[in-house]
Amino acid sequence: ARCVSIEYRQLHISLREHLARGRRTxxxxxxxxxxxxxxxxxxxxxxxxxxxxxxxxxLRNVTDTFKRATYIPAPDDVQKFFQIVSHMLDLENLEKWEDAHQVAPGAALLMRILEDFIHLIGEAQKPFQSFLVVTNNLMITIQREPVSAVSSDINFPMKGRRGMKDWARTAEEKLYIPKEVFTSPTEETEPETESTVYYVIGAILYRTLGIILPGPIPPAVVNSKILTVTVRPEPQPREPMVVVELSPLYNGTSDPQCVVWDYGNPEAGAENWGTEGCQTLASNTVHTKCLCS
Structure with missing residues (x-):
């Protein structure tokens, strides 16, 4: 995991040269x-x-630089960024990730970087505009809604998935956020700025990440795709309202539990999986339904 190809080192040197130029654009x-x-x-x-x-x-350096430079990449480059993450999360890289995780929590860092990038893109969107991208290993939607008037409940994936890749079109995972989540008063009383007048809501369905992330403590296994949602500024609902439906990857497992990956633990291992924040509502052979805060 400590071996790095010369082309990747050269790219990193090139990145630092671009940063040294100083001018934001x-x-x-x-x-x-x-x-x-x-x-x-x-x-x-x-x-x-x-x-x-x-x-x-x-990717972390790229995202941080875009943010600091208040530079929004062209749509084609946005697609390329998502393609990069998708390539990295290919299952053919599973052994490489297992090796890499002996050194650093790479896949967990990738999740954080992707969320930061989503907010960077989302803040540049027009209000009520939504953005959808589907790759071999990711399905992502980004919405920008005025804080004062979130227009409707948030459903993911959106309807009308014709023309999508097969895995995304047939995915049975669902996310439902009632608009009431967004009407609760937030704790912050900061003066309103352009970025706090709008919610950016991102949802990501990861096809392979559940297999790539370090697994939970045995005998438990991750038995579904991973679905994440990120909202900024973060609403403060008084009770759990977010409903997640997950479909099992393998039949024959017993006692399904809804679990959450804890970002707060930087070590990124089995102990990052926990049930705090999501309760299991109901489960059958086809779906497990979770209620999350």
């Missing part, structure tokens, strides 16, 4: 070039587990 444009180069490298499909960790670090 140049730095932003440079990061878009880095995204294109990284996608080219990953599409060759010959790399070490250390390259996956290095790529995670590159």
């Amino acid at each position: 140049l730095a932003g444009e440079g990061m878009s070039q880095i995204v294109r180069s990284l996608l080219d490298l990953l599409q060759r499909r010959s790399y070490y587990s250390g390259d996956l960790l290095f790529s995670t670090e590159i």
Whole structure:
């Protein structure tokens, strides 16, 4: 996991050169070039587990730079960013991730970076506009809604999935957030700024991440795709209202429990899985329904 290919090292040097230029627009444009180069490298499909960790670090730098430069990448580069994450989460990289996780919690970091990138993109969207992207391993929607008037309940995936990749079209996982979640007063009384007048709501269905992340303490196993939702500014509902439906990957398991990955523990191991924050409502052979805060 400590081996890094020379091309990935060179890309990291190139990234630092772009940052050294100082001018915000140049730095932003440079990061878009880095995204294109990284996608080219990953599409060759010959790399070490250390390259996956290095790529995670590159994506973190890219996202932070876009944010600091208030630079919004072109739609084509946004798609490329999501494609990079999807390539990295290919199941053919499973052994590489297992090796990489001996050194650093790479896949968990990738989740955080993806959420930050989603908010970067979402804050540039027009109000009420939604954005959908589907790759081999990800389905993502991003919505931007005025804090004062979230127009309707949030359902994911959205209806009308014709033309999508088969795995996404037939996915049975569901997320439901009633609009009441967004009408609860938030704790913060900061003066309103452009970014706090709107909620950015991102939902991600990960096809493979449940197999790649470190598993829970045996005999428990992760037996579904992973569904995450990220909302900023974070609403403060008084009670759990978010409903998640998950479909089992394997039949024959018993006593399904809804579990949550805890971002707060930086070690990223079996102990990151827990039931706090989600209760199991009902379960049958086809679905497990969870109520989450």
